[in-house]
């Protein structure tokens with residue numbers, strides 16, 4: 001199996017996480033995939049392979065002779081994919097030599113165009129992998145998992161001397177619970193790298209504060225013909241909530257360290273409405289201010 005084959009194999013497993021679940025991992029499919037990964041890394045030559053009750057797969061590559069005193073390095077990737085789009089029956093499409101044109105998916109209506117994603121032009125002549133338009137691909141972060149395993153296989157095949165290396169594959173990163181049951185001390189790495197997203201050669205060494213926000217509005221529904229002074233339209237109150245958040249704090253208007261409120265999902269009727277947001281800020285203080293602003297708006301509307 002090479003890197004591409006390994007990635008395609010993993011992309012086909014459904015591992016969508018579920019923000020509404022209280023279990024760990026949030027979905028059974030992740031636990032099933034954890035078992036596949038545990039088998040694969042054992043076969044690759046990793047030792048002490050374990051799956052925790054929360055679905056975290058860990059393993060180690062013992063140091064080679066003479067390298068036992070080097071720092072222990074960890075590599076981490078997440079096995080779940082975003083609940084924002086279906087991850088069932090993923091059908092990866094391989095474009096062997098990318099020619100710089102629009103990519104038309106066989107299913108669905110979206111087109112991947114360098115006009116919208118100028119970054120595509122950096123990959124002329126390279127092999128691209130996309131989904132077929134009906135699902136996500138799950139390269140975030142099955143690519144990270146495949147890369148870590150293949151890198152370790154290369155180190156072993158080529159007898160490259162190394163210190164002890166720890167590996168962890170975690171569930172539920174996409175719903176903000178990736179580190180919930182992660183036992184840092186038993187993992188035992190002095191330094192660890194998350195292999196996830198971003199461009200080739202890019203290293204990020206900072207992280208933002210993150211929260212999710214669910215706003216539930218209960219209204220009062222009554223026939224519109226007799227609604228005067230009685231109807232409380234939950235959908236309109238939800239829209240009012242959103243209108244009270246600072247417009248400039250939306251992802252499309254922010255960059256760099258600027259934080260945001262991102263409305264990721266909404267549903268509503270006269271009776272009931274829900275808004276789902278993610279809140280991000282590098283500054284802990286501005287992050288806390290964003291959370292308390294959301295609560296103040298709720299208080300005001302109540």
Ligand SMILES: [Zn+2]
Nearest residue numbers: 140141196197
């Ligand atoms: Zn990711």
